[in-house]
Amino acid sequence: MREEELHRLLTVAAEDVRPAHPATTGWERARRVRRARRAASAAALAVALLTGGTALTLRPAAPPAATATPEESPTPLPAPVQTPPADLAYPGHPLGRLGDPVGATLSARPVRKALALHQPVDPTTGVAGRIRVLGDDGVVRDLDVVTPAPTRDAGGNEAVPLKSGSLSPDGRTAAFAQTDEVIVVDLTTAAVRRHPLKGYLEQVLWSGDRLLVGGDDATYELDPSTGASRKVPVSPWNMAAPDPTGQPDLLLELGGAPGDLRLHRVATDGRGRGLDQVPVDFRALPPGNRVDEFYGRGWLNGHRLARAAWITTGSMGSLEGVAVLDARTGVVTHLLNLGRDRWKGCCEVLGWEPGGVVLLRHNPGGLLRWKPETGEVTGVTRNLFGAVSLSAG
Template identity: 30%
Template sequence: MQPLLYQASDLLPEPDLADAAWASGLDTRRRRRRSVLAGVVIALLIAVIAAIGAGVRGSNNAELVPPTTPPSNPPGYLPPSGQIAGIDFWVAPPPGSERFLDRIETPLGDLLRLPDTVVALKENPLERTAAVVLEEQGAAYVPLILGADSSWAVADVQLRATRSGSPLSSGTVSPDGRLAAFPQPGQVVVIDVTTAEIRRFNLPAQDLRSVAWLMDSNRVLVSGPGVAYRVLVGAGGYGEPTVTAVNGSRDPDAITAPYRLDTGAVMRYLSTGGWMLDSSLDLPVRAWVGQTFSTSSTAARLFIANNLPQVPTRASQPQVLAAIDTLRALPSRLLVLGEPQPSTAGRADPADVREPGCCAVLGWYDDNTPLFEVRGWVLAWDLRTGRVHRVTELAVNGVALGPGIRS
């Protein structure tokens, strides 16, 4: 058999063992690579699934995780001075420093005073109101209206004093800048600055002192001590009466919409003519002053505070501007209106003391900047930076601002 096997094997090709070994090695290497790659992919999938599961378990409300690095503050940012009732507060520049503050350019100019010459509103209709002031002519008051283009016009109407004095309310100008409303004994007078039309709406009460517009600029709230009315001056719903009684307040300035800051609460206006609790406030309020002015997310009003141990002040009744977030998405803020500066004799100059009656919120320059009056000045407070700017010096007795101030 052995000779036969040798003879048969001679007919077969002799294998190259080196090539066979190299091919076998490459095949093994490919199999190992495929195995490692499959393992990596499986590990990554397991890690992703585990991370998603941990996020779901860690938050039943699927809340967003805040970034580990807080956003940077805007240029010029001032850190708060501390907290009052858990709300950050800043201290305004002291009395006497207003003229040295950076100024915001507006149609009001550097000094707001009665114009030397003025044309009739019929001859110079305005597109939007920047400000309204009153000129006393004997026992009457005549409205002078400043437009967004810095031109003045006088309305052809004489207003009577209210029981509180001047019929100019801080809420006189409508949100669209087209209308101006004035409380009068037993009525409200509305002027359309775009047409010079003057309308009078009779009301049941004689003692009316404050006006505040709804955001639609078609309805105005007119109020006196304990009484308030909603007056339809534009297009309304089907069957809506021209005058509707709404819930009043002992403080006429408290009647505002869409929000009002009041005793211990933020109140939301309802279309039925009442207000409901929106959120609670735990501020050291002795009394609220002036009207509440609101943007889409913030309501601002000034209050006289009880003693503030957080703020050294020589004012007998310190005053604070409260800017309260109504959406609860951003922090609320407070501005303490500074302390009186002592005179050279070591006592405060009465002209510089910011006592009650000197100050009130007048509106908003934009969604981040409430405007407020202090003795003889209109100032602006930037909520983003905490800085206070001057808008204009006042040489008039009272002013109501409108959206044209931004032009």
């Protein structure tokens, strides 16, 4: 028998012989199978990752998904020409107690700070009553330490002594123009001082700790603590009450004839009269809206100047209104149209409150609050007849 045939015979015979350790052999075979499967899976995964990565690299980038956002509705700006609502709301205000009965005398109970002065005038007879002081404690006091006489001019025309500029911005002092003198009352002590000044004096106005007193012939700047005074080149009728935090030596006059209204800066520190003049500008208003003539006291708040006026809106003229101007440029930014059914000269501005709120008279309806930036108009008090002065700069 040849060697090749013997080898085949032995191989066939060995195939029927079981291994001596079947478990060990089985586990070894299973390990080889698992190792082979694991290697095959790893190879497949590598191929998949390589293929996918190549595809992602070659694929053009998809545009980012658009994020859906709700459309924003911009808050509409109030119209520059505004009107009060037909039915005013009266949400409550400390000045609402101005019409309360007198509860004390100033001599017996001085104030820490006065919110307002009020001199009642009977609307049917024109008879003026005594001046009252509303303290920050809500109590109305009778100004019993002095009785100022009515102001009068050279022609004998008289007016109540309480003016819109009588109360100092800090609410501690009151001033009353009189012929040939001015009366100053410390409301925190009830002390009275009289300072002689020549002329028919009718208007008073505080500028910082100084007092401006004037009439048809002259305007004086007075130091109430010393009585020292000097003449200043401003009109007592057209000068605006300065912002208490502003520049004390720079005053503003606002006035002029219809069609030639001007804003005039006046230096009172010895640099001479008149730094510049700018015409009142109505380009920020809709066409056909303008101021015809100003009246009453103007009041500064920062760079905003508010003053009562007779206005024209569209085709209607001789309307009562209030204007707010940019004191730097003379541009009228807002008008409040108060209509015709008012007393003539009904709506004098009395000052500003914090937050850009204008306080004004509204005869025969008392006091109003107007916020030009929002158009909101609300009532403060009803049927408050007579003169009012507020500690509102």
